[in-house]
Amino acid sequence: MRESLEKMLAKGVDNSLLRFGLGKAWLDEGNGAEAAVHLARCVEQDPKYSAAWKLLGKAHQLQGDLAAARKAWEEGIVAAQAHGDKQAEKEMAVFLKKLNKTSG
Template sequence: MNIAALEAMLQNGKDNALLRFGLGKAYFDEGQASQAVTHLLACTQFDPGYSAAWKLLGKAYLQSHNTAAALDAWTQGLAAAQTKGDKQAEKEMLVLVRRIHKSANNQHG
């Protein structure tokens, strides 16, 4: 489904976590990170346990050059993934967090 169709659903009042995740992913895939952040944040407000949304939110923040917000999103995502037992999302976010820390250490050392 394209962005216009998803936006039309949103305008028609069908606001929910899944729609917001779809919009966030669609905008992220189009390289529109700030739009993705808006929808992914809304998704995590609907469903704070949506670990895939936290993971993508962190990636969108990183694409927007906001490393601190990316780390915060992944930290919250890790908690959500651990609560739900979502081992794959947990593993992926741990890798992303370690990569950020390693990059920061390389720049300062």
């Protein structure tokens, strides 16, 4: 899956959906650094993509960058609220609450 998405990117296809797919694939493989690169590009291309914000936070958390995870989820909540994505908003609020408990 990831290989075919990377081939598309190499051919010049670059959009938020492709970047989301690549970010998710890298995250599924446990590579937060690569995932964060693609997910950050995804939200640059589509700042309202709340699912991408959610995964971007996860990617940063996986790398141990809790400040970046917090920032991604905070921005993601704003994006989710802006277009009524209640589920993503709730999930990111839970992630933030857990993060705040563990990081003090």
